[in-house]
Amino acid sequence: MRRSALLMAAGALALTSACQQPALAAEEVVEAPMATRSAKEGSGLKTAIFAGGCFWGVEAVFSHTKGVTSAISGYHGGTKRQADYRLVSSGVTDHAEAVKVTYDPKVIRYDQLLRIYFSVVADPTLVNRQGPDRGAHYRSALVPMSAEQNVVAKAYIAQLERAGLWDKPIVTRIERAQTFYPAETYHQDFAAKNPRHGYIQRWDAPKVAALKQLYPGVYRSEFRRD
Template sequence: MTKLLSAALGLGLFALTACGSQQPAQAQTKAPAPSAAVLSASTAGFAPKNTAGLAQATFAGGCFWAQEEAFEELKGVKQVVSGYAGGTVPKPSYEQVAAQNTGHAETVNIYYDPKVISYQTLASVFFTASHDPTQLNRQGNDTGPEYRSVAFYRTPEEKKIIEQTIAKVNASKQYDAKIVTQVVPFKQFWDAEDYHQGYYRLHPENPYIEAVSARKVEHVRKLFPQELKQAL
């Protein structure tokens, strides 16, 4: 396992509260109610207004603050929405998910242009750079099934890519342990509350962002410089 990612995910230097628990005092409003018209994709109001020509990819890899920013920085990615997936409770709140009452994991839904970036590249970023897929029901100091690693597939081809990527990464010995990521069919994605959207860029001074999230994002930048947007 690379030293940078190990440091990012194994930090024990600070008594940090879990991802999401440092909600800004002024941002107490929950996400808008879901619309039946968008149930097959994002279920609140954070999806791109125009999704023509875009595909979607959905991954859970610990705190969604870092995952959202890491994928947002990739060329071909139009928008990334933080939310919840993998559970059974509709329209869950952060508090419900954190209390482990829903079965959901903190998840990101990625809207991307497949003509610019492939699903294979997104899967490679997910399994080799944006989080540690060998940690079971945790990412570093964030513990619990809501922080588990999950790759949600929409098609047989996506499932094949995920499984082949897992096999390749395991064979590479990049990590000291085998990947434990769940590979499950996509069913439903629920947008997280509005204060979670774009949190990384809105609150760079947050101690959790500085100590944990920033290192994960930097790891993606280091391993995939050729995939970054030119503006970065």
Template structure:
């Protein structure tokens, strides 16, 4: 995991800032055992989508703001170690990438719409093992599909976005079958709204959320918190 320098407004000091860098010491190496504490209590009628697009703080907030999305859980997927901690994932030895698991009502929002938001707005799918200032395979772009239908939707959206020349480069997102999602530590859940003054949120995350709001205004929930 790499960090970048930012001058904190008014302080005149250089500070190292990175996704997950500022965390409660007592919470380190204590990943959640299951999604039970974070997922909706009633899953009746809900579907799930699992996307990885860099720091999960911004991804969680971006999809929380979409109509039909009932809950978004930050966590890890794509690796081999069960119940990984943030420190293990950041150490790049587990194979996981920071991921969000989205619980949504398919009667209110389609998987295709979520995929379009992911590929067109919530992150840069042309960056391989990085997103902006965050560098490493734990920030790689990935989609974990559950059904052949989801795989076809993903392939179609990727083809459409590539053909549109929206980006200067081709999409490099990893598209793989879903195997397991591990929720991140509790302090990561809802981090964007709980810590609006965090320099990383203000400098990096807000821009991603703002892009989703700009490109998909008709898909947003009403009464969103201001940026």
């Protein structure tokens, strides 16, 4: 896909990510089951990190989810010096493109976010790729930010493995929380700012549409950043 005028104006002339490459086969939407182990997180805002391919789509889905107060695209792991889009997208760093999600557990629990993730955000059977994007920085990974989230994530993956929804094994990793580095400004709210971008229309808009179709009770139409 050609770079949008907005990206060029934002100084993103050097973008080399596979986010810009021609689309391949469509991703499959799988309605994951409700978690048998509900998260018990109490009151107050919580955070969690999700990696699942290009962060544009991950952010788009969670930004349209009720109870999510913030979804920030960025880089998880690696070093601060290398937390730069051109370096990360070249595959020479240890980062994963990821999204830091802040949410209100009184509105939506961590286990419910996991259900959305496995249903419409990422294919958990793909190793180091999602959609047209290739490389370890596009890996499918959950980054729990608390002991409770860690227990719930492990229990839910085990539940999905028993359910046998996919023909191939689940390879989504549970990674230890490391430093999260927010991505460059032009990546934030990218889908909302660039709805006509070829990649967004081909890969990310369908994810948001699937969220609305599968989980209308938690879908919200406005794209929100607090």
